[in-house]
Amino acid sequence: MSEHQAKLYASRTNIFPRSVKGVFRNIKTAILVLAYGIYFLLPWLRWERENGPSQAVLFDLVGRKFYLFDLVVHPQDIFWLAGILIIFAYLLFFVTGLAGRVFCGYFCFQTLWTDVFIYIEYWVQGERPARIRLAKQNWNLEKIRKLSITHLLWLMVAFSTGMTFVLYWGDAPSLLVDFMRGEAPFAAYATAFFLTATTYVMAGIAREQVCTYMCPYSRFQSVMFDKDTLIVSYDALRGEAREGRHKLGAGCKTEEERAQQGYGDCIDCGYCVQVCPTGIDIRNGLQIQCVSCALCIDACNTIMDSMGWRRGLVGYTSEQAQKGKAKPRLIRPKVLGYASVLVLAIGLLVWSIRQQAPFDLSVSQVRQPIFVRLSDGRVQNSYEIKINNKMSRPIELSFSLQGLEGAELDMGAFEQIRLEPQQRLRLTGRVKMHPSGLARQNQSFVIVAAPQSAELPTLQYSSAFYAPKS
Amino acid sequence: MAEQLQNKAVQTTGHAWDGDLQEFNNPLPSWWLWAFYASVLFALVYWVLFPAWPIGSDYTKGLATATFKNDQGEEVTMGWNSRAAFIQEMQEGGDALKQKAYLQKVSAASYDEISRDPEMTAFAESLAKVVFADNCAACHGIGGTPPIVGLYPNLRDDDWLWGGTFGQIEHTISQGRIGFMPAFGKVLDTGQVDQLAHYVLGLSGHEVDPAKAKLGEVIFQGEEGGCHYCHTQSGKGLYSQGAANLTDAIWTVADVTGQNDLKDKVKLVSQVIDEGIQREMPGWSKRLSEIEIKLLTVYVHSLSGGE
Known part of the structure; x- marks a missing residue:
């Protein structure tokens, strides 16, 4: 065992970030x-x-x-x-x-x-x-x-x-x-x-x-992240030089003096550490704690300005750029890929919102039972019809069929229906038809909800009519 | 790493294996430990409040309670359990009260008013669907269509034995019905039954032997069979007797529509004439409340559109 007992839990060390301008x-x-x-x-x-x-x-x-x-x-x-x-x-x-x-x-x-x-x-x-x-x-x-x-x-x-x-x-x-x-x-x-x-x-x-x-x-x-991603980083080459960072002191005040002695541009003032809201030292490189708030850049730039030295000892750069490979490359396949999906998603959402009809119609066929024979030999299918008025004024709807020759739509008392503003309703529609008129056992057709006022669109919802083989 | 170790930059747990294999220590934040203690504390409080520990065949009930009214209208308070909490919610919850208020409105409205109001109709249908599934679907099938033709009437078609107005449907549900046709095998011989079957099939437009049908008509309309007493002379039936309309395409007892051959059709119809019919629907006024019967009436009416 070592002389110190290892602690399994660490208490939080209070952080007192210094204010900074920039x-x-x-x-x-x-x-x-x-x-x-x-x-x-x-x-x-x-x-x-x-x-x-x-x-x-x-x-x-x-x-x-x-x-x-x-x-x-x-x-x-x-x-x-x-x-x-x-x-x-x-x-x-x-x-x-x-x-x-x-x-x-x-x-x-x-x-x-x-x-x-x-x-x-x-x-x-x-x-x-x-x-x-x-x-x-x-x-x-x-x-x-x-x-x-x-x-x-x-x-x-x-x-x-x-x-x-x-x-x-x-x-x-x-x-x-x-x-x-x-x-x-x-x-x-x-x-x-x-x-x-x-x-x-x-x-x-x-x-x-x-x-x-x-x-x-x-x-x-x-x-x-990849090597071209912009990160907040300390320019270690410039800051540490040959002999590392060094505080200002006699004989190492100007850039020339420091260059002679092999010291870097970092004067180890600690301002970048003091302003950090997560309490890390950016000079230790990219760390998981860093939220890229960039306050250390402001801090270092303030110091560099007061020294009269070039800014950017701490700054936005990329791993590639740090290795001396030109400027960070912003336009990359990955970024373009993300951008195109983003544009596509925004486009679809905007399109979908613009497509929003002032009222809704949806129809689902009653499947239990799917059909029933009527006394006059016709076959009847039932449908659950849901309508929803999204507007702030009432709407008068009438229902009809399309694509089912010779069929009759029975809406009970609700052939014509008035929907109050923002009202939702569920209705039952019964379609009656002689099976001999059907081309197929399962014939698709359209239920049409036509509003009385001409400026509103007519909505359609397709469903199917089923009749047994006669 | 070795450098870091020598510089004591990294803390180790102090464990060493094979002489030099050491374990780095990255301590968890201590609030994490406190969060764990807090969840333990939560569990302790939970044990006190809610049912938690099994003790033999019993369990700790907890301090929390749920109060509701039982069927006799007495207030019952018991240790919290999800079933009691559910009943309490259904009796006192905001949405349950709203439903109750609307139910009052429906129960005060006439059938005519309900059928003209799409909202009340939809409300009645959704509630009645459940009542129907619990009480009626065993015979009439979910959705009102029994799986086998002949046993129970189909509620989806437009043919009614006892009438399809709101009043007639309500009467049927609350009082029940006894459907009875005598067995004619005792009074008619096989040949006569066969002739009758031909005539009856002919009423609804099936192709039959005209000679037999002619003879059958005499039995049907005469005193020998006496069928016209209930089914009427035109064969359209009588609601008061629950006698079927024989002229339409719907067969509620014999599965005529399922057959292609005249011989099979005649066989099925003959069997009905021969053996008669004895069907009974119980009355529901004792088992269901008035409002439940009303909702069911609206629902059954809506299945086919009623009369």
Whole structure:
């Protein structure tokens, strides 16, 4: 046995990221503001609808309709969800193949919310050294005050996050009032509580642990990496040179002096390590913990600028480029493949949404029994006819047959039917026909639903008529 | 790796095999361990609240309960189990209450109103489908068509023995029916039965021996057979007697449509005349509630379109 007892479990070491200014920080902040703006304000956006809620985006589970601006999504459009998931997946593959973990670094909620929580921490407790000092010092009034303010603000952000999520599933203004009065449905409280708790824990306490240990995306994104993928990387050739990195000191201040002594351009200031939200040292190379947030690039560039040296000691590059092979190659078969599937999926989804008819017709043949003989010698087949008015005005439909000569359609009392706005109905249709008129035992034909107003399309649904051999 | 080891950059578990084979230690985050403890704690709480451990032929019931009303209307509270929770949900759940309210509406509406309202019709049909499958399908078949011709009437066709209006169907379901035709083998000889069969087949347009049919007509319309008392002189039958319409293409007892040969058809019809018919449908008013019978009436009516 060695002198130290190996520990099977490691506690999290607190990370106190230092703030940094730069291009990538600005991009991240812009994305953050945009994402928060959309997420928190969207439920409050009102929208004129003839029939239906006046909320621009509303997921109405009870009414089984999703309202997205002028689009109303019905349960039977569920395959659009598949389309959206395919698009998101390929967008992720495409972007990752091209530029690495861009999603992780700039767009993931974990990153965005953690960023906000770190900012709150910074705002209340101060810059990195102040926060480290506060964490180390004994409990006193200052520590209690600062920590409780931090956690209180965190909880407020977490609650707004959970609350806002809930507002997407009901009429936002009235739901919020009901929620505060204690009159909202249980599901609203449960969801708000759950998301408050997870946001607080994930963005406030767990942070990089989520990315490193919990998130499956962070793991499988490495599968899409290749030698040409853009990664955030330290230029070791330049930074280490012959004798390695070295702090600034007497006789090794300028580039010329350092070159003479064989030291690289890295002055080992540690700024890139201090700004890292996952607490790694980018100079150790590509690591699974790195979410490609690019803050270390900003940090290093700040230092290089102040030294008056060339930027890019830490920067976006690829493994190929690092080996000195020209610039990163962006257009590659893999990237093109992802892009074409992406374009195809988007095209299909848009086409499908534009194809959405103002009302639906579907017909299924009753198969138990598949036919019955009638007293006048004819054969009767029954059909379950489902109609669904997706419009905000009523519609008058009449049914008829096509492609079945001499057959009669019996809709009972519902030959002509009025469908109220957003109404769904199930009707029974009986088709009667003499078997001698049939060319085949199983004859396909079409049930036609014709709306009275001429501007609406006539819908058809094909089915089959079965008669036994006479 | 050896370098890393020497530099103590990598922690090992301290185990060594064959002198130098060592095991790297990549410790799990300790919150993972806490999550495990939390799930253990969850299980403990679960054991206390819900049925969990078998003890002999018994089991720990748990503290959670489910309350519902039994058939006698008494409130029953028992240890939580999925069946009791289901009954409770069906009695008190939001959707169940909504269904009940709609059921009230249907039960207050007349048959005419229901048949003109597509929503009420669809509602009645979906509920009745289940009642039908539980109570009626054993004889009438799922979907209302019995698998074998002759045993039970087909509810899908447009031929009715006892009438196909809402009122007649409801009466049939709640009171039941006894379908009876005497066995004519006792009063007619084989030749007469044969002649009758020819006549009856001829009524619905089958090609028969005209001479035999002529003789059969005399038996049918006369006092000897007396068939016209129930089947009427035109052969169209009487709802009040449950007597079949003999002039249409539908055969509810003898599977005439399944035969091609006149001889086979005559044989089947003769057998019916010879042996008579004795069929009974029980009345359901004692086993089914009023509303169930109403729903069933709407359903049976819709199977064929009714009358």
